[in-house]
Amino acid sequence: MQTFWQQLINGLSLGSIYALLALGYTMVYGIIKLINFAHGDIYMLGAFWGYYSINLWHFNFLEALLSSMIVGAASGVIIEYFAYRPLRQAPRITALITAIGVSFFLENGMSYLFGSTARDFPQVIKQVNYNFGGVLISNIQILILATAAILMVALQFIIKKTKMGTAMRAVSVDADAAELVGISLNKTISFTFAIGSALAGAAGVLIGLYYNSIDPLMGMTPGIKAFVAAVVGGIGSVPGATIGGFLIGLLETLVQSVGLSAYKDAAVYLVLIVILLILPAGILGKNIKEKV
């Protein structure tokens, strides 16, 4: 039982990071039907920003987190502007391949500029473990869970209660009708990229604190896992991405805890295959039939 609670806590911590990433995937997909494969690399940029801002300018946790969200948002907006916007009318596969290209550009660009070796993320907060009846919870885990929860509530508020959030939903259901009430597609899409990428930037700093190690290719695997999480939850669905993120985090921890660490990535992809076979729209996804 003790092991169960321990793994639950570990899984939720990791899952909340996947969930933050999956939210960006699902929001971008919802609005322009693009799987933004460069999304994981924004998380890497966020982690690097956290690394340098803490080391060079001695930012505290909150400063590093907020500034990495700004950096993430700016990178997302810039990438959309230069890479995806010119392809808005192009076939979807063109934009998808471009996204993979952007991902390679960011990974290799960062390797070139900063070196490809892994580096230790500065411990801006000293780790303290609390023992709850044999279950160890670190202050970092609590911080990750709390930060993720706050960001998710904030996101929900933006999407449901603000004018821009409502406009985002309007564009995602009917872009032409949205333009006809005066909503600018470009601004709304930029806004969506900014929000989704800010969450990725935050996730980058959180993972840096959690795993202590960052490198220019760190966004690859978590990016794909978060994509799986978004598909499992139902791509385009915001609550779905959150649920999917936690599920993937828990699954990965579970597989590790039964001694199959080497297969933890394979297990995630297996889930993707199973979901696509039995529930192609995901847990909360709408089964939308293409209108003829």
Place this chain on the structure above:
Amino acid sequence: MLQIKNLVVNYGAIQAVKDVSLNINTGEIVALIGANGAGKTTIVKTISGLLKPTSGSILYEQKNLQQKKAPEIVAAGIAQVPEGRHIFAGLSVAENLQMGAFLRRNRKSITDSLQEVYQRFPILKQRQNQDAATLSGGEQQMLAMARALMSQPKLLLLDEPSMGLAPIFIQEIFDIVQAIQKQGTTVLLIEQNARQALAIANRAYVLAAGHVTISGTGQELLANPAVQKAYLGG
């Protein structure tokens, strides 16, 4: 108010509108009738900025519209109720209306418009917190019209507002169009339901294969034998 001169619009490889000229004067209801594929919707979409004309000009209050994007055209005072209604499914009725007022800043005056719209369409007030997708076809049409009115348009473009509706709703929609005109909004009405459209229109144009073939007042067209034969079933 709006002058269209020698408008040509291509839709992919097809020339959907070939050399159309028409005028809309302030305060009028102008009907545009014609068979499926005559180019009616293409004209409306070109006015509202969703399509770009190949040649020709659209002058609105002496300003050229053809290079402007759809949101700028809404800002200039032209609102379109698209064919098939295109309400925002998944958003509540109230959110749909809020989006109709997207470009307006003054909260007080938005609230006033909302009250006016709810007065005109009491059913929308009853259903304000419901998902717009759960409304009936007639209610969705009312929502689409109400949403367009929330932008306080000077010119309202209505594309097939009666299409697919029960007869009881059709009469109501035409009554509402007349009420909108009485309040000072100019209307361009696209209709397959030619008889009722001509009955309330000040002037009308008949469109066939991308050309204007006949034009005149609503009454003239109702009495025109060619129009009767082709569009009024008799």
